[in-house]
Amino acid sequence: MQLEKSIIDDANHKQQAAHQRRFDFVAADIKDLDIILKKLGNFQIAIPSWALGTGGTRFGRFSGGGEPRSLEEKIEDVGLIHALNKSSNSISLHIPWDIPDNATSVKALAAQLGLHFDAVNSNTFQDQSSQQHSYKYGSLHHVDKAVRKQAVEHNIEVINYGIELHSKALSLWLSDGSNFPGQLNMRGAFERTLKSLQEIYEALPADWKLWIEYKPYEPNFYSTTIGDWGQSYLLASKLGNQAQTLVDLGHHLQGANIEQIVSLLLMEGKLAGFHFNDSKYGDDDLTVGSINPYQLFLIFNELVEGMDARGMNHATGIGWMIDASHNIKDPVEDLLQSVEAIKIAYTQALLVDQQALKQAQQQNDVVLAQEILQHAYRTDVRPLLAESRLRAGGALQPLDVYRQQAVRKQLINERGALAVSTGL
Numbered sequence: 001m002q003l004e005k006s007i008i009d010d011a012n013h014k015q016q017a018a019h020q021r022r023f024d025f026v027a028a029d030i031k032d033l034d035i036i037l038k039k040l041g042n043f044q045i046a047i048p049s050w051a052l053g054t055g056g057t058r059f060g061r062f063s064g065g066g067e068p069r070s071l072e073e074k075i076e077d078v079g080l081i082h083a084l085n086k087s088s089n090s091i092s093l094h095i096p097w098d099i100p101d102n103a104t105s106v107k108a109l110a111a112q113l114g115l116h117f118d119a120v121n122s123n124t125f126q127d128q129s130s131q132q133h134s135y136k137y138g139s140l141h142h143v144d145k146a147v148r149k150q151a152v153e154h155n156i157e158v159i160n161y162g163i164e165l166h167s168k169a170l171s172l173w174l175s176d177g178s179n180f181p182g183q184l185n186m187r188g189a190f191e192r193t194l195k196s197l198q199e200i201y202e203a204l205p206a207d208w209k210l211w212i213e214y215k216p217y218e219p220n221f222y223s224t225t226i227g228d229w230g231q232s233y234l235l236a237s238k239l240g241n242q243a244q245t246l247v248d249l250g251h252h253l254q255g256a257n258i259e260q261i262v263s264l265l266l267m268e269g270k271l272a273g274f275h276f277n278d279s280k281y282g283d284d285d286l287t288v289g290s291i292n293p294y295q296l297f298l299i300f301n302e303l304v305e306g307m308d309a310r311g312m313n314h315a316t317g318i319g320w321m322i323d324a325s326h327n328i329k330d331p332v333e334d335l336l337q338s339v340e341a342i343k344i345a346y347t348q349a350l351l352v353d354q355q356a357l358k359q360a361q362q363q364n365d366v367v368l369a370q371e372i373l374q375h376a377y378r379t380d381v382r383p384l385l386a387e388s389r390l391r392a393g394g395a396l397q398p399l400d401v402y403r404q405q406a407v408r409k410q411l412i413n414e415r416g417a418l419a420v421s422t423g424l
């Protein structure tokens, strides 16, 4: 299904007066209003194909129905999200969950919905029935050369799918690790991973990037071969300019100062981008901004400051993507919430008076520095986001429209109450 533009316009019309009141109130205090609105309009966050269905835990999966049954339907769902929020103009595919049988028609469908293809993701954390060797003891780090070769070839195959779709990055997350002390020679595992990555790196087109994700634990519970940003950074440095470190917010031990990691990776030109989500305990993959929106703001504060210092374009300088899972929410609603939370944090970071902050830092005025940050953080920027959506032809209140139109019910009618999507 697709949402008619007239439905969105009608809904906006009903909310116009209230919106204008709220917008005027916050806009009055903002210096570079038009520049900020323009930046907001340009800022797009990719939707992962696997987030369009309910996620599973190892204990159970509770689908709400009407989930996309094919790659085409996944693209349609992202089209719905984008029609509402005008902030999600790309989809990130996971191979083999999303093999495009016909790249031409898939591209045409995406283009018709105003979408393109973000990074392609490989999968060596599951065994597929068609494969010869098992990844039970790892993939790129495996002690057996034949397994490593199979995993390298899979990644190259994923690059080739991506080339067809005009993706520009291979995003790689390895579950390789060990469950028990003694299971693995850590140095050997790291060296074999580097060698395998070098073979993949060689297959990258010149205008592509290799994004290397890290994660401290899960599914392995003693060691992960790319366990933290330092290990990912080391690999990316050894590989070359096209390799960078991808930060998934949930992939840190509790209390980690993620904004500091982000700031240094950016400084070194090694920040690939993000998998946004939120968490309280581990890789919880909760809705972005649902647990710790202040941390998200602090990350964006480092991003805005660091990207400006390097003369980077906020919208295109690095990869912005959600990586979330939904056990009890409607995935589309969750994604709308996540995109909104990301853009709220971004907008608040744009409001930080960087000059005043630098001055306060220079003078060791700790109180003033905190005031400057929190003044921006405590500004209700939602009317600015709504205004930028309105100008782009989206909905003032995406979630309201989604609910009023009973979109999920329509999807269930179309696809069935038992339709479940591929993913974890």
Ligand code: AOS
Pocket: 050, 094, 121, 173, 213, 215, 248, 275, 283, 323, 424
């Ligand atoms: C896993 O924890 C990672 O976050 C990956 O990004 C993974 O590939 C993705 O969640 C799809 O399963």
Ligand code: ZN
Pocket: 173, 213, 248, 275, 323
């Ligand atoms: Zn991730």
Ligand code: ZN
Pocket: 215, 248, 250, 251, 283, 323
């Ligand atoms: Zn994860």
Ligand code: ZN
Pocket: 248, 249, 250, 251, 275, 277, 283, 284, 285, 323
């Ligand atoms: Zn995660």
